[in-house]
Structures are given as structure tokens and as C-alpha cells.
Amino acid sequence: MKYPLEPFKIKVVERIRHTTREEREEIIKEAGYNVFNIPAEKIHIDLLTDSGTSAMSDNQWSGMMLGDESYAGSRNFYNFRDTVKDIFGYQHVIPTHQGRVAENLLFSTIGGPGTYIPNNIHFDTTRANVQSNHSIALDLVIDEAYDPECDHPFKGNMDLDKLEKLVQRVGPDNIPVVMLTITNNSGGGQPVSMQNIRETSELTHRHGLKLVFDACRFAENAYFIKQREAAYADKTILAIAQEMFSYGDGATMSAKKDALVNIGGFLTLNDSALTRQVTNKLIMIEGFPTYGGLAGRDLEAVARGLREVLEEEYLEFRVEQVAYLARCLTEAGVPILKPVGGHAVYLNARGILPHIPSEQFPGQALTVELYLEGGIRGVEIGSLMFAQKDQETGKMTYPELEMVRLAIPRRVYTTGHMRYVAEAIIRIYQRRGEIKGMEILEAPEVLRHFTARMKPLD
Numbered sequence: 001m002k003y004p005l006e007p008f009k010i011k012v013v014e015r016i017r018h019t020t021r022e023e024r025e026e027i028i029k030e031a032g033y034n035v036f037n038i039p040a041e042k043i044h045i046d047l048l049t050d051s052g053t054s055a056m057s058d059n060q061w062s063g064m065m066l067g068d069e070s071y072a073g074s075r076n077f078y079n080f081r082d083t084v085k086d087i088f089g090y091q092h093v094i095p096t097h098q099g100r101v102a103e104n105l106l107f108s109t110i111g112g113p114g115t116y117i118p119n120n121i122h123f124d125t126t127r128a129n130v131q132s133n134h135s136i137a138l139d140l141v142i143d144e145a146y147d148p149e150c151d152h153p154f155k156g157n158m159d160l161d162k163l164e165k166l167v168q169r170v171g172p173d174n175i176p177v178v179m180l181t182i183t184n185n186s187g188g189g190q191p192v193s194m195q196n197i198r199e200t201s202e203l204t205h206r207h208g209l210k211l212v213f214d215a216c217r218f219a220e221n222a223y224f225i226k227q228r229e230a231a232y233a234d235k236t237i238l239a240i241a242q243e244m245f246s247y248g249d250g251a252t253m254s255a256k257k258d259a260l261v262n263i264g265g266f267l268t269l270n271d272s273a274l275t276r277q278v279t280n281k282l283i284m285i286e287g288f289p290t291y292g293g294l295a296g297r298d299l300e301a302v303a304r305g306l307r308e309v310l311e312e313e314y315l316e317f318r319v320e321q322v323a324y325l326a327r328c329l330t331e332a333g334v335p336i337l338k339p340v341g342g343h344a345v346y347l348n349a350r351g352i353l354p355h356i357p358s359e360q361f362p363g364q365a366l367t368v369e370l371y372l373e374g375g376i377r378g379v380e381i382g383s384l385m386f387a388q389k390d391q392e393t394g395k396m397t398y399p400e401l402e403m404v405r406l407a408i409p410r411r412v413y414t415t416g417h418m419r420y421v422a423e424a425i426i427r428i429y430q431r432r433g434e435i436k437g438m439e440i441l442e443a444p445e446v447l448r449h450f451t452a453r454m455k456p457l458d
Helices: 021-030 058-064 075-088 099-110 124-132 160-170 194-206 218-228 237-246 272-285 296-308 312-331 362-374 415-430
Strands: 092-096 116-119 136-139 178-181 211-214 250-254 265-269 344-348 379-381 403-407 438-442 453-456
Touching (some): 058 296, 075 237, 099 250, 099 272, 124 136, 160 194, 194 237
């Protein structure tokens, strides 16, 4: 199909408010040129994140009416637990109110000075949780991931040679876990192949290490495996997911992505001793082990969403909607990260704005311009988010990719909305030489992109 067909009917609608260019100029100035600071009602199309922004189904809403809000042993927990165990296959299931809490519970328990946590590429909150617990976060993705024009079908793959060299250099005793993010968000939402998952598992277990997945978008990763690895063409998404997780020892998950809900997460593990340690911390900061900071109704919505996300018809539309936006842009010559991933289109800000150096934040400049042009909110994935000061030299090091992520909420926007976004970006691209860089006025040292205040350069 030229235009992806939504596999659902719209039952409830939410009004979108239009703003003028003049209004948006004042709004972005008041927000310190940071789209995180803009009230949602001032946004026309919100592509800031696909986390917690999904539209839930009638099935999920009906499940919420069956919420059992007992403090301990809610019936919704058992449905949630059994669903997670069926898909992921691990013995223990620990609910949390969102994914970064699952990460913090894990890394605060296993991390510490002198330890290393390798990943294909850590996302921002994962990296922050690793580093705040005094471990060293390392990105060991294949080199092809850093080439925006490379069409490698699995650019999220772990570089096994890099991983082996790390183990030899620091020793397995200093690597509490090896992480694998599926799909690889910071690298453009790129999938990891089943072959690479299997080989990463063999390497880690050969050295006595644990493999833990960041599974936020596991269903999208499974869909890409079905589409791009011939051996899996006839397998169900559930069977592919179950095989993926069979090679690991646990997973963290923000249910706000592929569980199609607005809040929730979990940590699931095979290690009983580690589970006891984590659960003790959970009780202190989140709640009793059978609710972990969530209402019973939310646990039910997660359980039902985890089943719905495995439907191939849904995943086909999900991936094709993202691909449609990408096609509109590439046909107009707009540089994007290729191939397109499962949850977002990543604009190649360095390719669009080559006249703006990294220290002037081209990704953020493009993000601001996108809001000014069409009231569209994306997010910078580049120098503002990931630049770091080298602890030895004091110099700033900048990421190899400078992107703007347009993350598409699940079951929220139509093909018409995607066309509107594409037309706004094309207009910006046609006058790209007029766009200026940015400078920081104030920002915290950690996760500065969330709260930084900036201004355009004169």
C-alpha cells in the first residue's frame, strides 16, 4: 500500500489546538528554547517520545475496570506475572512504576566502582543509572551503527570482538552484566538479529557473565527478525520473542513502550539471590512486591497490552507508519538515519545543518525550528543529550551521531498527521541555511537535555 491503513477504528478523540507562528515564537522563548518545557496543550503534533503516550484499546480499558486494589496479592498481579513469564520465560517478575526504576534497582544492587556495564548503546536514563551507581557505561555496537547512510539490516547488533576485548582487558569479575537494548533506541531504533543475540549469549555465558535485555521495544525487534532473517519468516511474534529471551538471564522493561500503556515497568530475572536483594529495595522505594508502585488496574492494562503488542497486524501497521514518514522525507532529499527503525524516524541533524558545529548543538537547533514551523515536538539525540567532558583532559567529547528523533506514539496519529509532519520538515530543509546554532544558558551536569535553558546564537 502507498498509504498504511490503520488496523483500528477511532472510538474517542482528543482535540488538538492550533497555534500561530507568532505564538510559538513567544512560547519557545519562555521555555528557554527547550521543548521539554512547553505545555502539552501548546503542541500540535507531539513526537517527543513513544513512552507512555500510547492509546490504550477498549480491551485494556475494560480490564482497568476489573482492577483489584488489594495491597498484597492483587489478582491483577498474578495475571501480570503469568503474562510476563509466558513471554519472557524468567522465574521472577518484579513490577515497578516505570523502566528507569527497574534499571536503578538492578544497577544499584550489582554496580559499583571499578565495574563495567557494556551495552550495544545505552539510552540516556540507562546510562545515567549506571553512572550514578559508580559503574562505567560502555557502548559496543557494531561500527555500521554510526553511519547514517549504511543500510545494514541489524545496526543494533553487539560488536562481539569489542565485547571479547573488554572481557579480556578488565576481567569477567568486573562485569556484573552485559546489556542488550532491543531495539537500539540511541542508535536509531535499530533491531538486533537473532543470530547476534545468540552469539552474544554464547560469549557472555562462556565467561560466566549474565546477559540482561533492555526490552522496551522487544515486539518491534521480533517483527524485524521475522521480516529480515529468513529462518524466522514463518514463526509467530510470540515464538520469536520467547526465543530471544531464552538466550538471556533477565530483562528490564519500560511497559510504557511495547506494553501499550501510560505507566508501568518491571524487572524479570532468573537469579533468586539477586531477586531477593532487589525486592528488599523495591519494598523501601516502590511498594509491596505484588504491586511495585502500580495500581492493580495498571497491572491489568500492562498484562493485556503485552498480548496485544504481539499481534502481527498491529506491528505491520506500526512499522509501516514509521516507514511512510521516512519515505516522504527521503523522496524530498531530507537526510535521515537509514534504514528506518521501528518506533521513530531519526533526522540526521548533522546532514541537514552541516554549517552548525557540534558545540553549537545542531540537533537542538533543528528541534526548535521544527516546533516554530509546525508546532511539532521532537527530541534531540545528539550533543546536548550525550556530549561529555573527558575526565582526564577536561575536553568535551561529542557523539558520533547528531539526530532529532521523531518518536511516533502507538495508535495515536493517522497517516494524515504523518504527512503534515513531513511537509513541515521539507519546508525547513528548503531553507536550512538560515538556521543558527544554540548556546546553553544553564543546565545540570546529569541528563541536562531535560531541563537546560538555551538561546539561539546571534
